[in-house]
Amino acid sequence: MLQTVTRAQDLRTWIAEMETAGELKRISGADREREIGGIVDIYQRKIGGPALLFDKVPGYDPNYRVLANLFVSVKRIALTLGLPETTREIDLVRFWRDNFKDHPMIPPTEVESGPVMENVFSGDEIDLLKIPTPRWHEGDGGYYIGTGCMVVMRDPDTGWVNYGAYRVQVHDRNVASVMASKGKHGDMIKRRYHERGEPCPIAVVVGVHPGIFSVAGLEIPYGNNEYDAAGGLLGESIRVVKGPKTGLPIPADAEIAFEGYVHPDDLIDEGPLGEWTGYYAGGLKKEPAIRVETFMHRDDPILTGCIPAVPPNDDTFYRGTYRAGAVWHEIEAAGVPEVKGVWSHEAGGSRMWLTVAIRQMYAGHSKQAGLIASQCHAGAYANRMVVVVDEDVNPADMDQVVWAICTRCDPREDVEILKGCWSTTLDPMAYPEDRRNMNSRMVIDACKPWNRIADWPALVRSSKALDDHVRARFADVLPAWF
Incomplete structure (x- = not known):
């Protein structure tokens, strides 16, 4: 039966x-x-x-x-x-x-x-x-x-x-x-x-x-x-x-x-x-x-059918949250402390763009997190871009991520290019036939410079106390996402 x-x-x-x-x-x-x-x-x-x-x-x-x-x-x-x-x-x-x-x-x-x-x-x-x-x-x-x-x-x-x-x-x-x-x-x-x-x-x-x-x-x-x-x-x-x-x-x-x-x-x-x-x-x-x-x-x-197409699509969207969680786990398993969030962006097919948020603990911490994220098993295949941000930046909010890149990254010092990395013929930018299935990728350190954290300018943003006060008094007129 x-x-x-x-x-x-x-x-x-x-x-x-x-x-x-x-x-x-x-x-x-x-x-x-x-x-x-x-x-x-x-x-x-x-x-x-x-x-x-x-x-x-x-x-x-x-x-x-x-x-x-x-x-x-x-x-x-x-x-x-x-x-x-x-x-x-x-x-x-x-x-x-x-x-x-x-x-x-x-x-x-x-x-x-x-x-x-x-x-x-x-x-x-x-x-x-x-x-x-x-x-x-x-x-x-x-x-x-x-x-x-x-x-x-x-x-x-x-x-x-x-x-x-x-x-x-x-x-x-x-x-x-x-x-x-x-x-x-x-x-x-x-x-x-x-x-x-x-x-x-x-x-x-x-x-x-x-x-x-x-x-x-x-x-x-x-x-x-x-x-x-x-x-x-x-x-x-x-x-x-x-x-x-x-x-x-x-x-x-x-x-x-x-x-x-x-x-x-x-x-x-x-x-x-x-x-x-x-x-x-x-x-x-x-x-x-x-x-x-x-x-x-x-x-x-x-x-x-789980259909691949221009992102976001059915083939990749569901994998994004999984991949972010897997990369988070593998970075921590490699010994990197104080990871506060990871996002695998849907516009990159949930593979090509990773953002990692950390609380900086030592010199080189942010660079270490980015390099490991770009090469750990969950993050290595067909990746193109890894961005590391401070914990005050939401890794899933691209406006905040781009703001961090624009204001906290010195391209001369904070960008690493890795060559000969694992990719696929489905990647339109993969190397020519003699090195097919490989690509290069960029690791961007968009964290506050380690030696300037103490004197980094204050943010122009309401305090949590003010946010809570406004939320308590005016919840009915505030946007749903707040």
Whole structure:
């Protein structure tokens, strides 16, 4: 008998919860070629819009659906994590920072079957084209079933299971492709198989509870099982079934999954896809083909898309508070004291711009914090700019950050340029072909000069006592953000 689907692991229950909270919009009749992607693009241009559930896609089973715009809302992120709907951005950052300090790890539980196995196909029965996968952007070179997905692999040496959010394009009934940037765990595992001349087992999962999916896009440390982290995040063990061909663990409550093998030197034309930097930087190129051997889906499956585009977008916004919390934790773990806040700005795809606030304790403290933030695991990939500010500056308020740069930074003394750093071909400013996947980055010390703190000019700002007095007497006429 199948286990009962619980609230923590079923996408459909998440959808119902979001609809009850006023966070879901249903849209019928949009086509997959232009209209679904066009609607999603409009909704992603501003933070706070609803999740979008499309049905009755022309040319497809009317009950097959597409869900997008999952996380362009602080409220939805908070509800997904079991936090109050009044949670603010800074509360999410602190949640992630505290989560990393004492991160619970709950291993997955293997079960015999689950909803994902309501329909199982192999051989000539496999047909990925039955799913109404949209062309997410007008200029895309194909149909990407894998944006809001989990790509599952197992290390051939240690048995470590990793899943990441790598892009997956559908090419034919039983052929897909996977693109993972160099240095990502999935690419490293694939190369270990291929260096032995062996095919790499792979499973692609689409349509799980967004809390499980979200872990796929986070910087979980090397060697750690994302299923363990997802279980800890949701507070219960993730139920998984074995893939019939590969034996890879697949969430039992998933909507869609397929498995197969990536063979050495088996490459296929892939792309372009409009990516999280806001450009078609990757272009059309060769990427590993997935030869699909098993295709599974629930009755009336739901494809989820987490769509990269010009920031802010669904692919990057939810990762910003996580990345800020992770960078905060890793800076402190490196021995840097008195970190007061971190922000990973959405305009930089929640990767390219980091701001770190500290209370200065010694000479060189601010420079140390900036250099470590630029190279710690959570902050290193595709970063471009790190700014360090004093604790009186809100790192999430760009007006304050720019003010600090303009008034506290001497470009001759306080700017460091680092070369040969970890990046990706999706970065339009990455080095030329001979040094691809690398970039340079700037670390800006926008703190008060250490040797001038004692005599630094006073700020032209009301005192806390005056703020409190005004708030107590005139709360009804003050702006909501105060």
